[in-house]
Amino acid sequence: PTDRAHFDAHWKRILASPDVVTRTVLADGDVVGHAAVYGEPGEREVTYFIDRYYWGRGIATAALWGLLAEVPERPLLARAAADNTGSVRVLEKCGFKVVGEDRGFANARGAEIDELVLRLDG
Structure with a gap:
């Protein structure tokens, strides 16, 4: 995340x-984040990022709803930091259910964290 050339190549x-x-x-014509679906069939996962300034306005939920309408395949998986109640709530509002726990490296935190694994079925 600190190497712009690497970041640009990744994207x-x-x-x-x-x-x-x-x-x-x-949001209001400004780029505030992204939402995506990626992965192999049967293991596809959603991810999203919304700039912190725009949190709490329903933008993440609306973005995820729009993406889910566009990508009808199910099941879809998602991961959220276990302590990120806002992100977990966004996923739950969109129909995802917690199906497990895991640990993973979070670039933003620079550490391994506890994660919840969520799934959206048909």
């Missing part, structure tokens, strides 16, 4: 992949 690969659906999230 270039993501955007070029036919297996990834990536959408830019706008």
Whole structure:
């Protein structure tokens, strides 16, 4: 995340992949984040990012609803930091259910964290 060239190359690969659906999230005409679906069939996962300034306004929920309408395949998986109640709530509002727990490295925190694994079925 601190190497701009690496970041740009990473996003270039993501955007070029036919297996990834990536959408830019706008609020009042400003780019405020992204939402995406990626992964192998049967193991596809959603991810999203919304700039902290825009949290609590329903933007993440609306963006995820729009993405889910566009990508009808199910099941879809998601992961959220176990202590990120806002993100877990967004996923639950969109129909995801907690199905497990895991640990993973969080770039934003620079550490391994506890995660919840969620799934959206048909």
